[in-house]
Amino acid sequence: MSAQDRFDSLAQQKLVTVGSAQSRSALHSIREIFQQREMLSLLVRRDLKSRYKDSALGFVWTLVRPLTQLLIYYVVIGQFLSAARAGGIPDFAIYVFTGLTAYGLLSETIGGGTSSIVGNAGLIKKIYLPREVFPLASVGSALFNFFIQLGILLVATLIAGAFPIHADVFYAIPALMVLLVFGMALGLFFAAVNVYLRDIQYLVEVMLLLLLWASPIVYSWSMVKNAVGDGLLLDIYTNNPITLAVLGFQKAFWTAGSGVAEYPVDLLPRLGIAFVVGLVLLAIAQRVFSKLQGNFAQAL
């Protein structure tokens, strides 16, 4: 291309204002991210690759951790502590693992998202790109690990002779949506705030630990019901979106509980409402993020 051709084609293009001076609409961000989807997939792969980069076993480690967890819950808690008999939870290991799979997705999206901007400071300080891609990339790598764990779960149900072939398996879809939308909303929000206040990432760790025990993962929902009664307190506990999602997953994959375990009424509509609330939160988080992102490069 000659200099003249270049000038001509430049003269055809419109001048665009650089940066996020005029606060960007959600639609604009989505369009920008869509244009960069190839890069997004590269970023996800980078996240996954760099995680186990210098280890000899590499990817196998992704399997080792959940498998160990499964074993611990099966042997230590299920058999030694007899949680299964005491709490009336059959196939205890699968029960716990189902809950952990759901919770793992959420904690990885939020945890990974929170540190994503700070962790990618090197890139953010050098190149302009829609910064939303970093929290989104951690959603991508969290999803990848989630599906691996789900695969292990399905194999485990197969071995236990309780493979989920029933209509309830579709509960997994709204439950997954709820987890994703909340994970993304909180991930985006904390990612932006963490740039200015690094305490956030420790706060998030504590919060995630609380969330683990605030949902029926290692104990059952009916235990809570027995303890607090059928009132407002139970409603508050139940309507926690993570509780709802975990219950949804258990209904889908923990076939040993079908007909035995107790679930809250209207689980599906509750999940629907939680999803809508999550969407609203996501919209708010996106606004906050795009307001704050203008100063990322200098605050890092």
Added chain:
Amino acid sequence: MTQLQDTARPESGRAPDVVRINDVSKRFVLRKDNSLKERLVTLGRNGRRHREDFWALRGVTTSIQAGHTVALIGHNGSGKSTLLKVIGGIIDPSGGSVERRGRIAALLELGAGFHPDLTGRENVYLNASIMGLSRAVTEERFDSILDFSGIGDFIDTQVKFYSSGMYVRLAFAVAVHTDPDLLLVDEVLAVGDEAFQRKCLDKIRSFQEEGRTIVLVTHSLSQVEELCDRAILLNAGEIAYDGDPREAVAKFRDILEDRRVSQIAPGSSEKAREAIVHGATAVAAGRDAEAPLELGDDLEITMDVEHFGSTDDWMVAIQIDNTLGQVVYGTTTKRLGLELGTLSGRRQVRFVLKDNRFGTGKYFVNVSLMERSGRHFADLPQACDFDAAGNILAVGSTYAEPVFTDLSQER
């Protein structure tokens, strides 16, 4: 839109604007407390004391036309990198706006954002995709990128094991292969070895021919004069000069000199000066003051120096630069083995450069008054200049009479 009429010369000034910078300011808030506790403690009225505003850019307005190579110069902390980042969209201005068009590639302060744990190859793909290249296109250009970077087998090594030069080589190679209309380069070339710098400069020249626009931050002033057709001098966040590179460099040297002098003795710069070089002249002995220097003439450089106090420990140094800012000659009274006695008050001194061999062209004389240990009392950059007369037999800064023989014919 502006119409191009003069098609022969890209520098015709009618090229479209690639960047327009309108009254851009950038304020940094420097906070001294960064944890939640500290912020809560200093919340409210008290908090004011823990923050400090700092203006890194103030009311910068300019535009850059396509096809130009613009240097950004200025002392450390004058806002060059900040301006480049604002142009690149990496940080938002606090006031004003930047408009831009065309593809952009940026090389900001050491590297283009590589991930240390990934190999060079993986980083090339990641980086190219961030700069807007599809995977297929990157694959196509990969060999060319690798070849240009010259890092060879290291391409499959994690970049955390790269030397800083290798890092920049790869980053530069990727950036120039993304077909940018606008290339932003911040000082990165300095870490490359000589061979690579040459390669980069060649690439920049070919970019110039292709009508690409380059904005270059550099501390190498000779590079500015050699490479750029325009220079913007920043001083404390404001444009101090915008235009001819040589002029900008001269102005910049003045600023540096002022700063150096005021740093020697903080306080009023008038009092701080111990000495001054009032001026100098360079004349060919036996000719008119304005006449060019002919080959073999004696060049008389006469200097007017003054010490406000009194010193026994002093020397005079001259340095002669060509128009590219390269040193072609330099000497001092210390080299001549001279003890100059006591200097107090004003004095005229002279160097005579006998039987000169300067090549055709214009030369600048810089004068310094120094302690014998090398500390400067006073400098006068470009104190005077002279022209060496045209000689058609040769070019360059130095002259020797050329004689040609064809050895195979002689036998």
